[in-house]
Structure formats: C-alpha cells, structure tokens
Amino acid sequence: MEMAQSVARWFRLKQYQIEVTFGVYIFTPIEKFVFWSVVFLLFSLTFIATVLYLPQHMVFLYNRAWFYVHGDDNSGVDGVLGGLAKGALQKTVEALSSTSSADGAGETLDSIVREL
Secondary structure: OHHHHHHHHHHHHHHHHHHHHHOHHHOOHHHHHHHHHHHHHHHHHHHHHHHHHHHHHHHHHHHHHHHHHHOOOOOOHHHHHHHHHHHHHHHHHHHHHHOOHHHHHHHHHHHHHHHO
C-alpha cells in the first residue's frame, strides 16, 4: 500500500511540475482535459512505437556490431533467421512434393465448390 501511495505522489508531483512549467494551471477545465488527453495520446503512441519497433532496431544494431567485429559473413541474427526460413521452405516443398499435383488441384477444386 505504501508503494502505491509513493507512486501516486510521484505522478502528482510530475503533473504539478508540468502544469507549472507549461502554464497549464491557468487553463480552464476543458483546456486542461484537452491538454492531458494530448499528453496521454503522445505517451501511448510512443509506447506502442517502442514495443513495435525496438526489437527490430535491436536486431539491426546487433547485426551492425557483428559486421564491425567479424566482417561480412552474414552469420548474425539474419543468418540464424535465414536458416530457419530455409528449413521451413524445405518442409513446405517436401509436403507439396509428397502429394501429387493432380490430387492437390482436385482437392482445391472440391473445397472451392463446397464453399460456393
């Protein structure tokens, strides 16, 4: 409970600092609502962008560091991911080659007719 109170106190302090710094304390209630809505929206968008793009960026940085340390031999994360993609492609080709083309086409045609 004490931790929740200290976090709430910290947020109130930050809100007070922002209101004093940007003059929000002289806004009308509607203007304050709009201001804090925009602040929340910007924070939310920043959080979403961080969650979506930070992993990609970390992989990019890792690959750059790998290149600077080891040279140009694509054995970083792209090499591992490429190997996984090749394995998946090989399994797909094996699955397709195990069934004949005519059987697969017939099954596809049957499923299309059933859907119609």
